[in-house]
Amino acid sequence: MAALTTTPPRTLPALLRDRRAGKLLLLALAAAVLVPVAVTRWPGAAWPAALTVDLDRPLTGAGDWIIDNRDSHPVFLYGLGHLSNAVVLAVRAVYLTLLAAGWAGVTALGAAVAWRVAGARLALGTAAAFLACGALGMWVPTMQTLALMAVAVAASVAVGALLGLAGGLSARMHRALRPVLDTMQVLPAFAYLLPVVLVFGIGVPAAVLATVVYAAPPMARLTALGLRGADRGVLEAVDSLGATPRQRLLTARIPLARRELLLGLNQTIMMALSMAVIASVIGAGGLGDRVYQALAAVDVGAALAAGIPVVLLAVVLDRVTAAAGRTGSASAAGRSAGLYVLGGAVVIALAARLAGRLEWPRAWSPEIAGPVNRAVDWMTAHLYSGVPVVGGTADWAGRFTTWVLDPLRDGLLWLPWWAVLLAVAAAAWLIGTWRTALTAVAAMAAIGVLGVWEPALDTLSQVLAAVAVTLVLGFATAVAAARSDRFERLLRPVLDVFQTMPQFVYLIPVVALFGVGRAPAVAAAVVYALPAVVRITAQGLRQVDPAALEASRSLGATGRQQLRQVQLPLARPALLLAVNQGVVLVLAVVIIGGLVGGGALGYDVVFGLAQGDLATGLVAGAAIVCLGLMLDRVTQPTERRARKGA
Numbered sequence: 001m002a003a004l005t006t007t008p009p010r011t012l013p014a015l016l017r018d019r020r021a022g023k024l025l026l027l028a029l030a031a032a033v034l035v036p037v038a039v040t041r042w043p044g045a046a047w048p049a050a051l052t053v054d055l056d057r058p059l060t061g062a063g064d065w066i067i068d069n070r071d072s073h074p075v076f077l078y079g080l081g082h083l084s085n086a087v088v089l090a091v092r093a094v095y096l097t098l099l100a101a102g103w104a105g106v107t108a109l110g111a112a113v114a115w116r117v118a119g120a121r122l123a124l125g126t127a128a129a130f131l132a133c134g135a136l137g138m139w140v141p142t143m144q145t146l147a148l149m150a151v152a153v154a155a156s157v158a159v160g161a162l163l164g165l166a167g168g169l170s171a172r173m174h175r176a177l178r179p180v181l182d183t184m185q186v187l188p189a190f191a192y193l194l195p196v197v198l199v200f201g202i203g204v205p206a207a208v209l210a211t212v213v214y215a216a217p218p219m220a221r222l223t224a225l226g227l228r229g230a231d232r233g234v235l236e237a238v239d240s241l242g243a244t245p246r247q248r249l250l251t252a253r254i255p256l257a258r259r260e261l262l263l264g265l266n267q268t269i270m271m272a273l274s275m276a277v278i279a280s281v282i283g284a285g286g287l288g289d290r291v292y293q294a295l296a297a298v299d300v301g302a303a304l305a306a307g308i309p310v311v312l313l314a315v316v317l318d319r320v321t322a323a324a325g326r327t328g329s330a331s332a333a334g335r336s337a338g339l340y341v342l343g344g345a346v347v348i349a350l351a352a353r354l355a356g357r358l359e360w361p362r363a364w365s366p367e368i369a370g371p372v373n374r375a376v377d378w379m380t381a382h383l384y385s386g387v388p389v390v391g392g393t394a395d396w397a398g399r400f401t402t403w404v405l406d407p408l409r410d411g412l413l414w415l416p417w418w419a420v421l422l423a424v425a426a427a428a429w430l431i432g433t434w435r436t437a438l439t440a441v442a443a444m445a446a447i448g449v450l451g452v453w454e455p456a457l458d459t460l461s462q463v464l465a466a467v468a469v470t471l472v473l474g475f476a477t478a479v480a481a482a483r484s485d486r487f488e489r490l491l492r493p494v495l496d497v498f499q500t501m502p503q504f505v506y507l508i509p510v511v512a513l514f515g516v517g518r519a520p521a522v523a524a525a526v527v528y529a530l531p532a533v534v535r536i537t538a539q540g541l542r543q544v545d546p547a548a549l550e551a552s553r554s555l556g557a558t559g560r561q562q563l564r565q566v567q568l569p570l571a572r573p574a575l576l577l578a579v580n581q582g583v584v585l586v587l588a589v590v591i592i593g594g595l596v597g598g599g600a601l602g603y604d605v606v607f608g609l610a611q612g613d614l615a616t617g618l619v620a621g622a623a624i625v626c627l628g629l630m631l632d633r634v635t636q637p638t639e640r641r642a643r644k645g646a
Contacts, residue, residue, distance in 0.1 A: 023429050031422055038418045045416045047448035054451065059615040063198055070201065084205040087151065091204055095147035103134050103360045106143070114316070118323035126320065129312040137365035138287060138309045145276055145286035145313070148204065152211035152272045157265060160216040164223020164264070168253075174224055181217045186632040187625055188588040189214055189278045189503065190605050194621040197282050198614055207276065207284035215272040222264035226257025266321035273314055274502035278592065281609050287313075291504055295595055300376045300512045301369030307508045311501050318500040376512050384515070397519035400465075405518050409461035413454060420457075421445060427634045431576070436633050443630040452623045458600035459590060459627060462518055466525040466586040471579065473526070474533030478578075479563065481534065482541035495531040503528060503589050507596050521593020521602075529585035533578045540574020541567050580635040587628055601627070 042048035070076050098106055107130040115123035133142040167174040192210045200206040238252045254261070280288030290306035384394035391399075412420070424444045429437035447456045481488040506528045510520040544567050552566045568575065594602020601620045608617020 020430055024426065027422070027426055027429065035418055035422070039416075042417075045414060047417045047451075047453035051449060052451045053449050055619055056615045059618050063614040066198060067201075080199060083209075084200055087205040087208045088203075090151045091147050091208065094150045095143060098143040098147060099140075103130070103139055107131060110316070114320050117320055122319055122323060126316050129316045132312055133309040134360040135365055136305050136308055136368065137360075137362075138290065138306055139360040141285070141287045141290050141306065142309050142313070145273075145284075145288065145310075148208060148211070148284060148286060149269070149272050149276050152208050152215065152276065153269055155208070155212045156215040156268050156272060157219055159212060160219025160264065160268060161223050161261075163216070163220035165227065167220065167224035168227025168257075169249075174228070177220065177224070181221050182632075183629060184213075184217045185221075186584045187628050188591045189275050190591045190594075190602065191621050191624045191628070192275070193279065193282050193609065194605065194614065194617045197609065198618065202283040204283065204285070206282050207279035210279055210282070211272050211275040214275040215268045218267035218271060219264040222260045222267065223257070226260025226264075227253050229257070229260070262321065262324050265324075266318065269317050269321055270314065270500060273310070273317065274504070277310055277502045277504045280504075281595075281606065288504060291508070292595070295507060295511065298511065298516065299369065299373065300508065301372035303508045303511070304372050305369050307505045310505050311497075314500040314502060315497060318496075379512070393513045394515060397514040397517060397523075400519045400522070401517065404465050405461060405522070408465055409458050412457040412461050417448060417453065424630060424634060428630075432633065432636065436636075440630045440633040443626040443633070446626045447623045450619050450623050450626075452601065452604070452619060455600045455604060455620070456623050456627055459587075459602065459624075462522050462525075462590045462593070462598065462600070463583065463587050463631065466522045466529070466590060467579075467583055469522070470526050470529045470533055470582050470586060474530050474578065474582065475537055475575075477530075477534045478537035478541060481538040482567075483559075488538065491534070495535055498527070498531040499535075501528075503592055506589060507592065511596055516597035518593070518598050520596055521590055521598030524593060524596075525586040525589035528589045529582045532585055533582045536574055536578040536581060537571070540571035540578070543574070544570045576635070580632065583631045583635045584628070587624075587631060591624055 042050065070081075101109065107127050110130055111123040111127040114126040130142075133139055163177060167177045192214050193206075196206040196210045196213075200209065234252055234256060238248050243251065276284055276286065277288035277291065280286065280290075280292040287306050287310050291303050291310070294300070294303035294306060379393075384392045415423075421441050421444055425437045425441045428440035447453060477491070481491050506524040507520075510524045510527075514520040514523060548566055548570060549562060552562050557565070590598060591602040591605070592598075594600070594604070594606045601624050604620030605617050605624070608614060608620065
């Protein structure tokens with residue numbers, strides 16, 4: 001039989017009837033009217049100064065007023081001040097409790113919880129992770145991070161559950177919350193830091209509240225999803241028994257939503273850990289502060305010593321909470337065994353306290369920063385440059401900057417401002433609706449109005465370069481994983497570990513390999529976004545209808561033809577989702593790359609935080625929000641188009 005044939009070219013009338021062609025025609029007509037007016041009134045490629053609003057003076061004045069009145073104004077004395085004090089007291093209480101339990105007690109309690117939830121294997125892994133934190137000399141910073149996380153997660157779960165409860169029980173509230181949660185979940189973590197610093201100043205309260213705002217949306221979204229997706233038959237049976245709305249909620253809806261609630265807890269914990277590490281730049285302390293200080297000094301050894309405990313905490317917390325979501329209600333024997341294990345952990349904690357062995361012995365902490373730094377020095381001397389044939393890592397970074405990042409940035413800066421807005425409108429309208437295009441254009445124009453057009457285009461060039469590399473590597477890896485079960489099984493644990501690591505940790509290896517600059521920031525962004533792109537794409541390709549594949553094989557299609565003409569078109573919704581998630585994740589790390597020489601908007605935020613220049617930091621933070629919103633709208637298809645593509 002003949003192989004699959006290609007689609008014949010469409011005629012001009014058919015093209016005009018196409019919805020996308022119609023959109024482009026309308027946009028071209030609007031551009032033909034508006035562009036000459038814009039060029040005549042505001043000539044030049046750069047954003048017009050006449051359309052820029054200077055916010056330095058009002059923002060500086062507002063910041064000065066808050067600082068001057070933080071200790072005297074009633075809003076701070078009787079409202080925000082009490083909230084700040086409550087946060088400090090809660091974090092301190094948890095921290096002192098962990099220190100009072102001692103390293104043996106905390107390790108035993110952590111292992112007992114893991115055993116109760118997931119069995120002996122995960123309990124051993126949890127104990128090994130805590131012991132490794134101590135062996136690396138990071139026991140006290142680890143307890144500081146855990147204390148901040150415990151308070152932040154408790155508040156995030158409470159706030160998210162209440163919002164999710166409102167959205168799950170009220171369709172109107174769900175419609176109102178959905179765009180807010182959508183927007184909050186696409187914003188980079190750095191965008192949350194400046195507003196809380198402006199109100200609460202540098203310190204633990206600002207770090208905790210930024211973490212709560214960042215980590216609450218997943219809990220709210222998944223709670224609402226679980227409540228709204230409850231089995232209608234069960235709910236009708238409960239109603240037939242005369243249950244009140246409160247009884248219906250407590251005895252039917254919440255138990256039926258258990259998996260979604262525990263998944264929300266898992267996501268909240270992972271996002272809280274990620275933000276707690278990033279919040280070290282505003283005084284969170286703990287492991288994140290050790291990583292931040294080491295990166296600032298380009299001390300890779302010290303950064304690695306603090307980064308490994310962050311990764312171990314992330315893996316342990318993810319595995320324990322994921323196991324809790326998979327397991328059902330424990331049997332009586334299981335509950336009894338769990339109580340015995342917890343009792344044993346308490347006995348170990350009391351024995352360690354009575355023996356005066358609360359602090360981790362210094363003799364048990366070998367120094368690893370020195371050997372790691374010597375290894376980095378050797379790499380610098382032998383692998384950074386001058387390697388025959390392949391060159392060195394510094395050469396690769398320099399060439400990527402010279403051949404990719406610089407031309408891309410210069411090309412974006414060369415484009416007239418109205419051409420950039422037109423390109424954003426076309427991309428957003430083609431994939432979505434006119435409302436999507438209007439939102440994307442308004443967000444991009446707001447960046448110009450804020451006066452950070454050039455830094456934003458610099459950031460955008462890094463995002464585009466990182467996304468291109470991520471998609472090429474991600475799609476190639478996903479195709480291989482979709483075609484080979486063995487490769488997929490080998491790849492799965494690697495993706496699991498990489499997806500649990502906080503964003504901050506990815507900066508450590510790229511600094512060791514490439515030094516500082518824009519290329520290392522792009523490399524960290526690629527590594528961070530790659531697992532999500534691979535996983536979503538591979539899942540989409542594997543879920544293609546087997547009947548369609550069998551039909552193509554019966555027509556004599558080759559494997560390449562099947563991929564190009566069957567699998568990729570049918571997996572279009574998953575591919576678009578992979579692109580969207582790749583863009584959002586890349587932006588998050590490109591912004592953090594300002595800490596390692598990435599420059600642009602990320603550097604402005606770091607500079608504003610470090611120098612107390614809140615005007616610069618807040619303007620850059622607002623521009624990051626606008627850039628994230630624009631990129632999300634440009635790459636997020638409407639549900640109707642996604643269904644049509646499917």
